[in-house]
Amino acid sequence: MTAAQLLDHLRTVVGAAHVLTEGDLSAWELDWRKRVRGRALAVVRPASTEQVAQVVRACVAARVAIVPQGGNTGMVVGSTPDASGTQVVLSLTRMQQIRKFDPANLTVTVEAGCVLQTLQEACEQAGFLFPLSLAAEGSCTIGGNLGTNAGGTQVVRYGNTRELCLGLEVVTAQGEIWSGLAGLRKDNTGYDLRHLFIGSEGTLGVITAATLKLYPLPVSTLTAYAAVPSLEAAVQLLGLAHAHLHAGLTGFEVMGQFALGLVVKHFAHMRVPFQASSPYCVVLENSDHHSEAHGRTQFEALLEAAMEAGCVSDAVVAESTAQARQLWHIRESIPLAQAQEGLNIKHDISIAVSHIPAFVAETDAALQQAFPGVRMVNYGHLGDGNLHYNVQAPANTDAEVFLQTQEDAINALVYAQVDRYDGSISAEHGIGSLKREKLLAHKSPVALDLMRSIKRALDPHNLMNPGRVIDCSSASGSAPTTHPNPTTQVLPHHDHPY
Structure with missing residues (x-):
């Protein structure tokens, strides 16, 4: 499948208005701190989990890499395309629904493109607290929060985003849909798959929805x-x-x-x-x-x-x-x-x-x-x-x-x-591409090998956000992408407040 054929197919899946290839794409191609500018083959904006799955299947068939993106508020250049013009940015911002409140279970199920502040306010109106709070809450999305295991100002009591999540819905790197949204607090039936995807920065699959914990509002x-x-x-x-x-x-x-x-x-x-x-x-x-x-x-x-x-x-x-x-x-x-x-x-x-x-x-x-x-x-x-x-x-x-x-x-x-001091070089911002080489220098070789094994098993073609978090290029034994990670365009340094 050629690039033109892929784009035509994607237009039939999500609608022509939601496959962006021309005009100013800086909102998707320029990272939050304005350090790096990439170039996308297209920005694709699905409206449902099934559309995400169809987009992923089409990209896999064409061997085109996918860069999942939420609010594009990350700090480590983890959700913008490289400079090759061959990668599809998969923007989830149209998927904004709060699907279900379950007061008895103290949970809410929400789609990945929902803005954090929108969820906070909806929970408060329903009489509950969703305690994740951080500087970018007016523009970051739940999918991005989960993908980076975001922290913030209330971790001391409630933990990072990982601790607030009871279940996920994920489109895998093969375009299959795993639905694990039951919201169970006890489920001892093998590997806890949600923990693989939380904090993986879109390198293993695409988080499309989550079931999250709620708390009573304080008096x-x-x-x-x-x-x-x-x-x-x-x-x-x-x-x-x-x-x-x-x-x-x-x-x-x-x-x-x-x-x-x-x-x-x-x-x-x-x-x-x-x-x-x-x-x-x-x-x-x-x-x-x-x-x-x-x-x-x-x-x-x-x-x-x-x-x-x-x-x-x-x-x-x-x-x-x-x-x-x-x-x-x-x-x-x-x-x-x-x-x-x-x-x-x-x-x-x-x-x-x-x-x-x-x-x-x-x-x-x-x-x-x-x-x-x-x-x-x-x-x-x-x-x-x-x-x-x-x-x-x-x-x-x-x-x-x-x-x-x-x-x-x-x-x-x-x-x-x-x-x-046995600390971590990234507490809450993630690794992205900005800290990838530093991760290699500061993570144990055993841990790195385990991470590569997981990446190769779940994304054998190295198409999910390649070049981020862990290096699984052809040099380290996995299948290469069509255009393996050209260097992004590094812009004159513009600092960002966060």
């Missing part, structure tokens, strides 16, 4: 903002928060002084408590299922104990929903302020919480010694051990030149330290 949600004298103190405060709030602790974010200073510098209208006086600040969230008074009493007891222990020097508790949003907005503004400050090197790492203070102290010192003047924009999800450990170029230097000449060396130093 009240309270936010506190605390100044802490050190990262050791922040870890101590986290322990006290677990002891006082128990399952009510739903958010615990740490922010370094320089990171908050960027917010003050670039968003002068924002009031940032304690920024000038404290090395670190923490945002905590307490979701209470009794009453606001009960939750506030818990919070006040926690902060009193923390001050007595010396791990909090000052604190405020939001008196209203508006004040709580203002405190969270400080945290959310850090990446935006960092982008305003200029180009930077991002690290999405995870370390055991107990080791984070030592890791930061040692790695900060090593970076300063090797690259004098670098500025550390250190913040993130301390509650689950995930830091956005970012490196800003020295002041009064050409940031673009600094990144071009020093990024690889800085990454090598940081990732060597991550290895030393």
Whole structure:
């Protein structure tokens, strides 16, 4: 089947208006951080699982690679085509239905193209909480969240997307449909297939729907903002928060002084408590299922104990929903302020919480010694051990030149330290193509071989998002694609806020 014949067939499957080959395709071909621009044979937009299956079968018959895509909000160049002009971008954004609420089972079944915020709001209107929350929730999709096992600000209580999923519907790399949407909490009948597809970044099949966990809405949600004298103190405060709030602790974010200073510098209208006086600040969230008074009493007891222990020097508790949003907005503004400050090197790492203070102290010192003047924009999800450990170029230097000449060396130093502390080079953003070579350097050979075996077994023609996560090109023993992974067009570096 020629490319022209394939396109004609795809038009009969999804409708001519939903096979895009001309005009401005940057929404699908340009990655979220505007680092890389690819070129697609076509953008195909199916409206149903059966249409997805027909598209996959046609592409397999033509030996054309498929790049599944949701909201295209990924951070690691994992959902845009390469530069060959031979790959089909399979956009799932037309598949937006919330298929079913099951209140007794505390589940919702939703299609992969549903925007996360849309699902959050629908669940709230139905009287339930879907707790996944992250910066891109207004544009990212459930399929993308599952494909990357997204994290966010409430992992400390509810876990990553993987922990929120009870079942999947998947179109396999052969174009077959596996329906596993029953929503069972116990099903001990062999391999748990959903876990293969969650976090696989579209390299094993196409997630088309999911059955997800729901939780009762809390009676009240309270936010506190605390100044802490050190990262050791922040870890101590986290322990006290677990002891006082128990399952009510739903958010615990740490922010370094320089990171908050960027917010003050670039968003002068924002009031940032304690920024000038404290090395670190923490945002905590307490979701209470009794009453606001009960939750506030818990919070006040926690902060009193923390001050007595010396791990909090000052604190405020939001008196209203508006004040709580203002405190969270400080945290959310850090990446935006960092982008305003200029180009930077991002690290999405995870370390055991107990080791984070030592890791930061040692790695900060090593970076300063090797690259004098670098500025550390250190913040993130301390509650689950995930830091956005970012490196800003020295002041009064050409940031673009600094990144071009020093990024690889800085990454090598940081990732060597991550290895030393038995951490992960990707906590929540995934691997994509941006970190694929780094995965090869930092994952054990046994783990890599197992991953390749799974990839070859489920996608023997290497057509599902090839070149992402794990290398299964012909050089490593699997069947090649027609055009094996030409390099994407790397654009002049434009930083992205997240």
